[in-house]
Amino acid sequence: MSDLLSLIIAKxxxxxxxxxxxxxxxxxxAKNNLxxxxxxxxxxxxxxxxxxxxxxxxxxxxIPIIKSADTGHGMVxxxxxxxxxxxxxxxxxxxVVSVATFGFAMALTVRIYRRYQTLEEDExxxxxxx
Amino acid sequence: xxxxxxLIVVAPFMTALFAGLFIWIEERLSYPIVLTGLAVSVFSAxxxxxxxxxxxxxxxxxxxxxxxxxxxxxxxxxNAMVLCLVSGVAFLNLIASYRSVQxxxxxxxxxxxxxxxxxxxxxLGVTITGDLFNLYVLIEITxxxxxxxxxxxxxxxGPLASLNYIFIGVIGAxxxxxxxxxxxxxxxxLNMVDVAVIIKDSQGSSTVLVAFILCILGVWIKMALxxxxxxxxxxxxxxxxxxxxxxxxxxxxxxxxxxxxxMITVFGYDYLFQKLQISDAVVWVATIxxxxxxxxxxxxxxxxxxxxxxxxxxxxxxxxGAWLGNRLGMTGAILHIMNDALMxxxxxxxxxxxxxxxxxxxxxxxRGLFGKMPWTMGGFVLAALSIIGVPPTCGFFSKWYLLxxxxxxxxxxxxxxxxxxxxxxxxxxxxxxxxxFFEPMPHGHENLHSHGIxxxxxxxxxxxxxxxxxxxxxxxxxxxxxxxxxxxPFLG
Numbered sequence: 001m002s003d004l005l006s007l008i009i010a011k012x013x014x015x016x017x018x019x020x021x022x023x024x025x026x027x028x029x030a031k032n033n034l035x036x037x038x039x040x041x042x043x044x045x046x047x048x049x050x051x052x053x054x055x056x057x058x059x060x061x062x063i064p065i066i067k068s069a070d071t072g073h074g075m076v077x078x079x080x081x082x083x084x085x086x087x088x089x090x091x092x093x094x095x096v097v098s099v100a101t102f103g104f105a106m107a108l109t110v111r112i113y114r115r116y117q118t119l120e121e122d123e124x125x126x127x128x129x130x
Numbered sequence: 131x132x133x134x135x136x137l138i139v140v141a142p143f144m145t146a147l148f149a150g151l152f153i154w155i156e157e158r159l160s161y162p163i164v165l166t167g168l169a170v171s172v173f174s175a176x177x178x179x180x181x182x183x184x185x186x187x188x189x190x191x192x193x194x195x196x197x198x199x200x201x202x203x204x205x206x207x208x209n210a211m212v213l214c215l216v217s218g219v220a221f222l223n224l225i226a227s228y229r230s231v232q233x234x235x236x237x238x239x240x241x242x243x244x245x246x247x248x249x250x251x252x253x254l255g256v257t258i259t260g261d262l263f264n265l266y267v268l269i270e271i272t273x274x275x276x277x278x279x280x281x282x283x284x285x286x287x288g289p290l291a292s293l294n295y296i297f298i299g300v301i302g303a304x305x306x307x308x309x310x311x312x313x314x315x316x317x318x319x320l321n322m323v324d325v326a327v328i329i330k331d332s333q334g335s336s337t338v339l340v341a342f343i344l345c346i347l348g349v350w351i352k353m354a355l356x357x358x359x360x361x362x363x364x365x366x367x368x369x370x371x372x373x374x375x376x377x378x379x380x381x382x383x384x385x386x387x388x389x390x391x392x393m394i395t396v397f398g399y400d401y402l403f404q405k406l407q408i409s410d411a412v413v414w415v416a417t418i419x420x421x422x423x424x425x426x427x428x429x430x431x432x433x434x435x436x437x438x439x440x441x442x443x444x445x446x447x448x449x450x451g452a453w454l455g456n457r458l459g460m461t462g463a464i465l466h467i468m469n470d471a472l473m474x475x476x477x478x479x480x481x482x483x484x485x486x487x488x489x490x491x492x493x494x495x496x497r498g499l500f501g502k503m504p505w506t507m508g509g510f511v512l513a514a515l516s517i518i519g520v521p522p523t524c525g526f527f528s529k530w531y532l533l534x535x536x537x538x539x540x541x542x543x544x545x546x547x548x549x550x551x552x553x554x555x556x557x558x559x560x561x562x563x564x565x566x567f568f569e570p571m572p573h574g575h576e577n578l579h580s581h582g583i584x585x586x587x588x589x590x591x592x593x594x595x596x597x598x599x600x601x602x603x604x605x606x607x608x609x610x611x612x613x614x615x616x617x618x619p620f621l622g
Contacts, residue, residue, distance in 0.1 A: 097270045097274075
């Protein structure tokens, strides 16, 4: 039991992202309202962003800006002192993608609402099968 | 000049931006601008293909940063072939699109051309890149632009079809992104070749296993392999026909290319077929996909939807062939990427011509079409024969390699599914021909007067149909040459 507990605590970032991702996936599949589905989609994408940022983190490390790098001789830059910047940079792109998707999905819901006067999926399905 | 590889992607991208600006200045100029961009792209792609055949793999470092730090464009024979295919089909489709766009989306032509070129940029980028994260970004560019184009279609159902497509598309792309994250954790690199070298010696690692499962699952969702295909028929049949013509041949095929790239370059044969031993299960899934796609196509009353289900069926061919795990199967799968793109393009060109004249392609609306549009129907029949797999059209040869591969592996269920699906396609298309040829045109006695009156599609669309029909035969007759100069040297 304590093994399991320590496993959970040691890797809590992974557990968090999996839980968030499942919440998002659940909302996308099970919710009836289109806006709720889109919010679920956003949670899903954010979970992955958190995962990426957390794998770049190191304990007791600082932001990756090297102080007085010009000294050259004698000074060694230890990688362990700085967090990995690459994962955060990658996520900037992923955030842009998720914002674009989110905005586009919202625009679509506006069009759907204007056409059908509803955003509930079961009502939409009824209107479509008429 | 050494910058041809990057021109392939940058030309359509920059012209898309200019076309977007010209919406406010002079919208009529958008079309020639995007056309120029794609022409440059086709020219560069053919050039690169010839150079790769002559002197081997090209590595192009973006902005001079060498990998693994910089993004690398790595073009081998497989890439070069798919690049030619994508840029060529996109260019031809744009030529045929001019009149359809004026008819279907006349109020937003400039916007449509901009989005279309961005879509092609994404596809070309996915094909050319040697970087796993760059691949993800370009997949998302392709997806976002295709959501937009689906939404421009059917005014009633288009937006809803597009929204459902977004949900599935996001799940697929996110799984892939997550898989890349695990690969990065394990290797600290995003360059495909670099990653492959690092994971070669650590095949027991569960991180690599998770990465593999997530990446492949994401790509399968994106390519609409059978249980994950639900989004495809609606998205493809409610979009404007100018877009269905591009997305149907290109999108799923490029995703199959990504799968083959991950299998061969990143994870490697040894890992997939010796360590994991899941190929039998995947071939079974592909078998079911082939049969299910065919059977669902039989139930359709609309030509566009029927073709969409045939795509689901064809995806099964390629996935099954790639996972047979022998050279013949992989040869068949790669050859089928090219042939299926050509065949689907030819079929959808036919549908585009019909929609231009008929507005609707429910099967009952197609009566008497042979008399009305003989050239269009000629091209359509040739494409249909190719899908069924009648020699000397190209569809026969890739199916032949797939069958040989299935027999060599002893996967008789897959071979049986291939043959049965050919029969199903024969039934499907001969039903369409029967309606088009034998059943009289609607409106009873008017038939007498309208009989023999030919209302063909515009010349630009017919010319493109003719060119593609020529390629269907050409690729069939020269399939031996293609296999010997491109596919077999690639497989090594």
